[in-house]
Amino acid sequence: MATGPSSRERSRTRRRLFRGRGERERADDGAVHGVARLGKRTKDLVKRLGAGDIAIIDHADLDPMAAEDLAASGVRAVINCSESTTGHYPNAGPLSLVEAGVRLVDVQDADLFEELGDGDPIVVDGGEVRSNGNVIARGEPLDVEALRSRLAEQQESVDAAIADFARNTVHYIEREPELLSGQLEFPETRTEFRDRHILIVVRGPTYRRDLRTLRAYIRDTRPLIVGVDGGADAILEAGLKPDVILGDMDSASDEALVSGAELIVHGYPDGRAPGQERLEDLGLESVVIPAAGTSQDIAMLLAYERGAALIVSVGAHFNLEEFLGKNRAGMSSTFLTRLRIGETLVDAKGVSRLYRPSVTGPHMALFALASALLIAVVIVSVPALDNLAELLWLKIRVLFGL
Numbered sequence: 001m002a003t004g005p006s007s008r009e010r011s012r013t014r015r016r017l018f019r020g021r022g023e024r025e026r027a028d029d030g031a032v033h034g035v036a037r038l039g040k041r042t043k044d045l046v047k048r049l050g051a052g053d054i055a056i057i058d059h060a061d062l063d064p065m066a067a068e069d070l071a072a073s074g075v076r077a078v079i080n081c082s083e084s085t086t087g088h089y090p091n092a093g094p095l096s097l098v099e100a101g102v103r104l105v106d107v108q109d110a111d112l113f114e115e116l117g118d119g120d121p122i123v124v125d126g127g128e129v130r131s132n133g134n135v136i137a138r139g140e141p142l143d144v145e146a147l148r149s150r151l152a153e154q155q156e157s158v159d160a161a162i163a164d165f166a167r168n169t170v171h172y173i174e175r176e177p178e179l180l181s182g183q184l185e186f187p188e189t190r191t192e193f194r195d196r197h198i199l200i201v202v203r204g205p206t207y208r209r210d211l212r213t214l215r216a217y218i219r220d221t222r223p224l225i226v227g228v229d230g231g232a233d234a235i236l237e238a239g240l241k242p243d244v245i246l247g248d249m250d251s252a253s254d255e256a257l258v259s260g261a262e263l264i265v266h267g268y269p270d271g272r273a274p275g276q277e278r279l280e281d282l283g284l285e286s287v288v289i290p291a292a293g294t295s296q297d298i299a300m301l302l303a304y305e306r307g308a309a310l311i312v313s314v315g316a317h318f319n320l321e322e323f324l325g326k327n328r329a330g331m332s333s334t335f336l337t338r339l340r341i342g343e344t345l346v347d348a349k350g351v352s353r354l355y356r357p358s359v360t361g362p363h364m365a366l367f368a369l370a371s372a373l374l375i376a377v378v379i380v381s382v383p384a385l386d387n388l389a390e391l392l393w394l395k396i397r398v399l400f401g402l
Contacts, residue, residue, distance in 0.1 A: 031125035032077040032103055036116045042066040043230070043251060049073035054122055056112050058082050064205045067093040071100035077124045080106050081113065084142060090154040095147040105129070107139030186302055187287045191244050191262050194307035197223035199314060201231035201242075202296045203251070207315030210348035211238040214314070217351055223312065226303070228296045231315065232256035246302070247295040249275030257282060264288075264302070266295045297337040304341045311341065314348045 034054035039045025042059050043066065049055055051074035059066060060082035070078055084094040084106050098104050105127055112129070115136045116122065123130040129137040199218065201207060211234065217223075218240065227235045229247030233256050236242070245252055246264040257263065257279065263286035267273030273288045291298055296316055303311050338345060 031123050033121070033123050034076065036112075036118065036120045036122045036131075037075075038113055038116060038118050040113070043069065046070060046073050049075050051075070054079065054124060056081070056116060058113065059084070061086050061088065061091050062093040062097065063091065064093045064096055065203070067097035067100075068205060071097055071102055075102060077103040077105070079112060079124065079129060079137075079139070080104065081108065081111065082106070083108060085147070085150065085154075087150070087154055090151055092151060094142055095144065095151055098142060098144050098147060104142045105139045106142065107137040110137035110139070112137060184289075184291055184298075184301060184305070186289060186305060187264075189244075189262060189264065189287060189302075189306075191224065192306075193224065193303050195309050197221050197310045197312065198226060198303040198308045199223040199312045200226045200228060200296065200299050200303065200316070201235050202228045202313070202315040203230040203234050204315030206349075207231065207234050208238075210314040211235075211240075214312070214348055214351060217312075226299050227252070227256065227261070228299050232259070232261065234315070244299075246289075246299045247275070248273075249278050254282065257284060266291065266298050293337065300337055300341055300345065304344055308344065311345045312348055312351050313345060316347075 032054065034052050036056050037045060037049055037053045038056040039048075040058045042057050042062075045055060045057065046066075046069040049070070053073070053075050055070060055073075055075050055078045057070075057078060058081040062080065062084045078097065084104060085091045094104055103124060105124060107127075107129060110129075116131060120131060122136075127139045127141045128135050129139070199214070201211070218225075224243045225235055225240060226244040226246060227233075227242040229245075229249070230251035231247075232242045232245045232252045236256055236259065241259060242256065242261040244264060245256060245259075245261045246266060248266050249257070249263075263279055263284055265273045265275045265279065265286050265288045267276070267288045267290040269290055269292050271288075271290045273290070276286055276288060279286045289298055289302070296313075300311055300313070
């Protein structure tokens with residue numbers, strides 16, 4: 001079994017990543033000028049980023065969802081004070097960010113959170129970061145070709161990452177057996193789950209595409225819609241309304257929280273629920289579920305234990321690559337949750353492939369109108385049919401005495 005890249009291999013890869021750095025910098029299309037926006041929690045930082053900003057983050061192993069959010073924010077450059085891809089598992093996040101046209105520079109030897117203030121004007125030129133004309137950090141600009149090569153190497157040694165994931169999962173079973181045994185206690189809720197289709201939306205890498213493909217399914221079956229933290233805003237963005245919002249309440253917007261959905265706070269196993277304080281400040285009522293695991297796990301288990309007929313997951317992690325793309329210890333609970341729920345859980349992509357939308361009344365009316373217009377065009381275009389139409393109209397008048 002492979003044990004992952006050695007330190008010598010990582011050093012060789014790093015040299016290949018940045019070989020020819022001077023030539024690339026000279027051939028660059030120019031330095032990036034912008035305003036520094038700092039945030040150690042990327043999911044919070046992206047909410048206040050815009051065109052003209054340069055994101056300063058501290059995000060080891062920049063995951064694909066964070067990369068997508070950064071690219072969508074409109075920033076032209078991202079400075080990472082941690083290693084964007086450590087080599088511990090195949091991580092496509094940095095590559096997707098650079099392919100989106102965003103310049104990515106790792107500056108692990110500098111603490112820009114001490115050097116810069118939010119809103120300071122800065123310049124990123126190759127691997128240099130300048131403020132007020134002074135170089136405050138030098139780092140490694142990551143390019144597409146080198147990141148693709150490194151990702152391929154990581155995929156070749158994926159068995160080491162799988163072994164780590166398996167060990168974490170066994171450890172989690174020993175510490176938190178309730179996920180598999182069904183011993184979690186859920187509070188009473190005003191929302192009725194029994195015998196209903198439940199659509200659970202997580203702001204994962206594919207949530208926008210998943211919601212688009214499910215439009216016909218949502219229209220025809222009218223499932224109960226659950227937003228997990230920021231997934232509530234994804235639901236509003238798609239023109240829908242959440243019935244339930246569940247999570248630690250740190251990612252959902254105020255607009256989502258006051259939408260009328262039932263609010264369920266995912267608290268710590270010891271009963272602490274910091275998210276409840278935010279809801280109280282907004283004057284909103286909520287119930288608390290103290291439990292280990294991720295909020296999406298708790299949402300799925302709640303629906304399952306309350307008798308859901310089918311649980312459809314949007315934006316969640318479903319395959320091995322996606323599990324390894326997040327913190328492996330944190331994703332062990334998600335893996336166990338899927339074992340518990342079994343065939344009740346279906347991925348959005350599976351539903352879109354199997355579900356065939358029904359023909360609705362508006363569709364039939366549109367078809368009838370189009371048919372009538374086509375018949376009218378044919379009658380007008382063919383003189384013989386025009387005479388036939390006059391004869392039929394005459395017979396109708398005689399029959400009904402018009």
